[in-house]
Amino acid sequence: MTTRWLTPEEQRAWRAYLAATHLLEDAIDRQLQQDAGMPHLFYSVLANLSEAPERRLRMTDLAETLKITRSRLTYAVTRLERDGLVRREDCAWDKRSSIAVLTDEGTEVLERSAPGHVETVRATLFDRLAPEQVRQMEEIFTGVVRGLQGDGAEPGTDDVPWRRRSSCSGS
Amino acid sequence: MTTRWLTPEEQRAWRAYLAATHLLEDAIDRQLQQDAGMPHLFYSVLANLSEAPERRLRMTDLAETLKITRSRLTYAVTRLERDGLVRREDCAWDKRSSIAVLTDEGTEVLERSAPGHVETVRATLFDRLAPEQVRQMEEIFTGVVRGLQGDGAEPGTDDVPWRRRSSCSGS
DNA sequence: CACTCTTGGTTCAAGTTTTAAACAAACCTA
DNA sequence: TAGGTTTGTTTAAAACTTGAACCAAGAGTG
Numbered sequence: 267m268t269t270r271w272l273t274p275e276e277q278r279a280w281r282a283y284l285a286a287t288h289l290l291e292d293a294i295d296r297q298l299q300q301d302a303g304m305p306h307l308f309y310s311v312l313a314n315l316s317e318a319p320e321r322r323l324r325m326t327d328l329a330e331t332l333k334i335t336r337s338r339l340t341y342a343v344t345r346l347e348r349d350g351l352v353r354r355e356d357c358a359w360d361k362r363s364s365i366a367v368l369t370d371e372g373t374e375v376l377e378r379s380a381p382g383h384v385e386t387v388r389a390t391l392f393d394r395l396a397p398e399q400v401r402q403m404e405e406i407f408t409g410v411v412r413g414l415q416g417d418g419a420e421p422g423t424d425d426v427p428w429r430r431r432s433s434c435s436g437s
Numbered sequence: 438m439t440t441r442w443l444t445p446e447e448q449r450a451w452r453a454y455l456a457a458t459h460l461l462e463d464a465i466d467r468q469l470q471q472d473a474g475m476p477h478l479f480y481s482v483l484a485n486l487s488e489a490p491e492r493r494l495r496m497t498d499l500a501e502t503l504k505i506t507r508s509r510l511t512y513a514v515t516r517l518e519r520d521g522l523v524r525r526e527d528c529a530w531d532k533r534s535s536i537a538v539l540t541d542e543g544t545e546v547l548e549r550s551a552p553g554h555v556e557t558v559r560a561t562l563f564d565r566l567a568p569e570q571v572r573q574m575e576e577i578f579t580g581v582v583r584g585l586q587g588d589g590a591e592p593g594t595d596d597v598p599w600r601r602r603s604s605c606s607g608s
Numbered sequence: 609c610a611c612t613c614t615t616g617g618t619t620c621a622a623g624t625t626t627t628a629a630a631c632a633a634a635c636c637t638a
Numbered sequence: 639t640a641g642g643t644t645t646g647t648t649t650a651a652a653a654c655t656t657g658a659a660c661c662a663a664g665a666g667t668g
Contacts, residue, residue, distance in 0.1 A: 269552040276563050279571045282578035284481070287458055288504035289585040305653090310455070326616060333459035338655065340618060362616045362663045381440040392447050394584045395577060400450045402573040406566060407453035413565045414460040476624090496646065509626070511647060533634045533645040 290390055297386040302379035304346075307334070309383065311342050312351060312376045315368035322367040324357065333415070351375055461561055468557040473550035475517075478505070480554065482513050483522060483547045486539040493538040495528065504586070522546055 272280060295306050302309060310332055315321050323331075329339040343366050346352040351372030357363035368376070392400065443451060466477050473480060481503055486492050494502075500510040514537050517523040522543030528534035539547070563571065 269555055270559065271555055272558070272563070275568070275571050275575065279575040279578070280558065280562075282575050282582060285502075285504050286578035286581040286585070289582060292504070293585060307654095324616085325618095331456075333456050333463070335656080336617060337619095337657080341654075344618095357616095360616080360664070364617065384440055384442055387443070387451065388441065390585055391451075391581060392443070394580050397446070399573065399577050400446050402570065403577060404446065404450040404453050406570050406574060407450070407457035409565050410457040410562060411453060411460060414457070414464060414561055478625095497644085506627085507646060508628080508648095512625075515647095531635075531645080535646065 293390050294383070294386055298379065298383060301382045302375065307332070307338075308342055308346060309376075309379070311339070311346060311366070312368060312372055313380075315352065315366060316373060316376055320367075321373070322355070322365050324363050324365055326363070328366060333411075346372070464561050465554070465557055469550065469554060472553045473546065478503075478509075479513055479517060480547075480550070482510070482517060482537070483539060483543055484551075486523065486537060487544060487547055491538075492544070493526070493536045495534050495536055497534070499537060517543070 291306065298304055298306055298309050311328065314328060314331055315323055325339060325343070326336060329336045332339065343352055343354070347354060351369060353367045353369050355365045355367055357365050395403070462477065469475060469477055469480050482499065485499060485502055486494055496507060496510055496514070500507045503510065514523055514525070518525060522540060524538045524540050526536045526538050528536050566574070
């Protein structure tokens with residue numbers, strides 16, 4: 267089986283993608299580090315928690331939605347907990363689980379830095395895209411995500427993966 | 438000025454993008470680490486050199502096309518040089534510059550690991566995209582790149598940025 | 609009930625990578 | 639020549655990632 271190399275079109279797309287992701291991540295990381303004192307990943311943790319019911323999520327679920335290893339998440343949450351932005355709670359139903367909870371201070375920090383973050387995402391990305399391109403982007407990347415790890419999952423659960431399991435949210 | 442939050446469509450696109458980039462980078466890094474013993478960035482260095490005239494590029498130019506800092510590139514090239522995949526040469530025209538040259542061994546390693554890499558890129562990305570989506574991707578991200586750092590550059594030089602300056606290639 | 613298997617999460621040590629600031633050399637311009 | 643810029647590296651510190659090992663708790667089985 268001989269290698270099917272990338273076509274010129276694919277090469278151009280790939281290069282553009284690589285360059286853009288580098289620049290984007292740099293810009294966003296710089297902005298967040300500046301304004302919120304944290305890297306993008308940490309911000310994403312806070313953001314995801316803030317949208318979860320009762321602002322709490324199981325570590326494993328959080329790791330899954332963020333597409334990172336649990337180890338990596340443990341590291342992030344430990345930092346955030348040290349800064350008082352997140353608190354860990356035990357799960358009453360499953361005593362193995364620990365639940366990351368966004369604290370009030372975490373909420374404050376998030377709300378304070380969200381505008382700047384959104385501003386950056388807009389300035390670097392969405393303000394340069396036509397509405398049609400936004401749709402295209404979503405389709406392209408949801409496809410990639412599904413292919414890369416959703417192969418075994420039933421379609422339809424991808425939008426809100428954090429509602430799949432018991433969220434230990436009952437008080 | 439009140440914050441213009443992301444629309445639901447933009448949010449979906451953004452989340453999909455973030456998830457996909459995480460998964461993609463993970464997959465590609467894992468594959469390259471496995472098969473070539475190096476992270477994606479290092480591979481990109483080799484790949485870019487291999488396509489340059491005489492397989493040589495100024496450090497600064499290389500950093501610019503890779504969208505990384507010179508410091509970061511210095512680190513990468515140092516590693517690659519230690520492994521014999523890249524060699525540094527002085528530039529005759531400008532004695533400040535140093536030129537990274539892909540060695541024969543580097544070429545071998547690259548050629549040996551390229552098929553697996555392309556295979557991964559295909560499997561994770563392009564084999565899931567319609568030709569139209571490849572074009573959409575290119576347009577979206579070239580726009581982003583141009584906006585993020587090409588604002589001051591004349592349009593038309595984006596495709597082959599490494600030919601812009603003296604490449605110190607005259608043997 | 610033991611027994612095993614799996615899951616959830618952390619710890620630990622090692623290594624990798626990034627950053628930022630400082631530096632030196634070379635170039636350029638007047 | 640002086641002053642400013644570009645190139646590239648060095649350095650030290652910090653940040654991050656990895657992978658394996660580990661423990662505790664649930665789940666399934668006989």
